Amino acid sequence: MTVAGPQPGQPVVFRNATVLTMDDAHSVLNDTDVLVVGDQIAAVGAGLAVPDGTAEIDAAGGIVMPGMVDTHRHMWQTAMRGYGADWTLTQYFVYYYLNWGKIFRPQDVYAGNLLAAIESVDAGVTTTVDWSHGLRTTDHAEAATDALEAVPGRFVLAYGNIYAGAWEWATTPEFRDFYTRRFDGKGDMLRFQIAFDLPGIEGFPEQAAFEVARELGVPVTTHAGVWAVTGDAGINQMYDGGFMTPGTTYVHSASLSPDSYHKIAATGGFASVSTESECNAGQGYSPTWRLRKYGIPVSLSQDTSVWWSGDIFSAMRATLNADRAKEHDEAHDKGETVTNHILRAEDVVDYGTRGGARNLGLDSVIGSVEVGKVGVDLAAARSAIESTLEYLQAEHGPEEWEKGMHPEIPEHETLNNPYTYRDDVSAWKESE
Numbered sequence: 001m002t003v004a005g006p007q008p009g010q011p012v013v014f015r016n017a018t019v020l021t022m023d024d025a026h027s028v029l030n031d032t033d034v035l036v037v038g039d040q041i042a043a044v045g046a047g048l049a050v051p052d053g054t055a056e057i058d059a060a061g062g063i064v065m066p067g068m069v070d071t072h073r074h075m076w077q078t079a080m081r082g083y084g085a086d087w088t089l090t091q092y093f094v095y096y097y098l099n100w101g102k103i104f105r106p107q108d109v110y111a112g113n114l115l116a117a118i119e120s121v122d123a124g125v126t127t128t129v130d131w132s133h134g135l136r137t138t139d140h141a142e143a144a145t146d147a148l149e150a151v152p153g154r155f156v157l158a159y160g161n162i163y164a165g166a167w168e169w170a171t172t173p174e175f176r177d178f179y180t181r182r183f184d185g186k187g188d189m190l191r192f193q194i195a196f197d198l199p200g201i202e203g204f205p206e207q208a209a210f211e212v213a214r215e216l217g218v219p220v221t222t223h224a225g226v227w228a229v230t231g232d233a234g235i236n237q238m239y240d241g242g243f244m245t246p247g248t249t250y251v252h253s254a255s256l257s258p259d260s261y262h263k264i265a266a267t268g269g270f271a272s273v274s275t276e277s278e279c280n281a282g283q284g285y286s287p288t289w290r291l292r293k294y295g296i297p298v299s300l301s302q303d304t305s306v307w308w309s310g311d312i313f314s315a316m317r318a319t320l321n322a323d324r325a326k327e328h329d330e331a332h333d334k335g336e337t338v339t340n341h342i343l344r345a346e347d348v349v350d351y352g353t354r355g356g357a358r359n360l361g362l363d364s365v366i367g368s369v370e371v372g373k374v375g376v377d378l379a380a381a382r383s384a385i386e387s388t389l390e391y392l393q394a395e396h397g398p399e400e401w402e403k404g405m406h407p408e409i410p411e412h413e414t415l416n417n418p419y420t421y422r423d424d425v426s427a428w429k430e431s432e
């Protein structure tokens with residue numbers, strides 16, 4: 001059976017839904033209608049009267065909730081979705097930063113971004129920050145932006161380039177010209193950030209990039225608290241330079257000192273927590289349990305589809321798991337039992353919706369459901385990805401490609417068991 005969906009521009013009413021309003025009180029409304037006119041929610045209530053010609057959707061038994069927000073995803077890497085499922089952070093750095101990321105052409109960035117943008121909208125993630133750190137030239141940036149504009153969602157291009165210092169590329173006339181042409185004054189469907197990291201280089205050369213951000217009036221997003229890569233030194237440079245401004249995003253914030261966490265909290269910063277990433281890759285233990293002690297607001301992110309998906313529900317579940325596992329483990333070490341959880345399901349829904357909206361300064365605009373999306377050309381996205389993969393595989397060669405996808409498993413110990421195995425267990429182990 002085919003049911004025609006609402007046409008673009010047609011008002012839509014969702015009837016009798018369970019509505020997660022995600023207002024300040026996190027109110028949940030049962031048997032409630034939501035009327036959407038144009039691109040805004042016009043009314044929320046029971047038994048709503050609606051304009052003639054409104055599309056009716058029976059949402060009984062379903063949930064209506066705000067669109068989700070991802071505050072940090074390297075969308076260009078979706079071109080190699082799933083390739084690094086077994087990587088550590090070190091393998092990721094060697095692959096993308098040292099060896100292969102630099103062969104991405106503008107069309108490869110376009111292909112990755114296009115599929116990632118479709119993946120976001122399809123997963124109900126209506127706002128995504130594209131932490132685009134492979135922009136070796138402004139041609140790459142044009143391609144990244146073209147892809148974001150081709151998909152009906154809200155995106156933020158966080159412009160970055162790991163192959164040069166931020167103080168080099170952010171200060172060029174080409175960078176300034178690109179920003180002015182493609183972003184300046186373009187409204188809130190497509191926004192801009194500057195993306196770079198602070199490993200604590202002596203002399204703080206990144207200051208020049210912070211000054212550009214300040215001049216353009218755009219926020220900075222930075223991977224902070226990444227084990228053995230970005231630590232307190234970078235935070236101290238930012239703080240001492242007066243660049244820890246409200247709305248700055250500190251991605252991961254997983255392995256910092258108490259002093260750095262206090263600085264982030266006191267200056268109005270936000271943590272973008274990528275729980276699946278931190279648990280797998282090794283930036284530090286996923287930090288929500290720690291961040292709440294310092295009063296640092298949290299948004300959620302998926303980091304990269306090289307390991308994970310663009311699904312913020314996965315991020316919410318992973319965050320509950322990591323936070324609660326930490327609490328239980330710490331209690332058990334002290335011989336205690338946790339009888340009540342601190343982090344609640346509604347808290348992670350907040351992180352994944354309003355938390356992201358606040359992080360991006362969009363909380364008066366979003367945190368609300370978007371409907372009436374027009375169709376996207378999935379076939380075109382698929383064929384763009386296929387050409388990119390063909391090119392990358394040819395450049396790597398088959399052996400290198402396989403090696404990158406299947407890193408070696410290190411030696412690991414199996415303990416000697418002091419007991420004698422039962423015969424049936426021995427037989428079973430031998431058959432394994």
Ligand SMILES: [Zn+2]
Nearest residue numbers: 131223251303
């Ligand atoms: Zn990242």
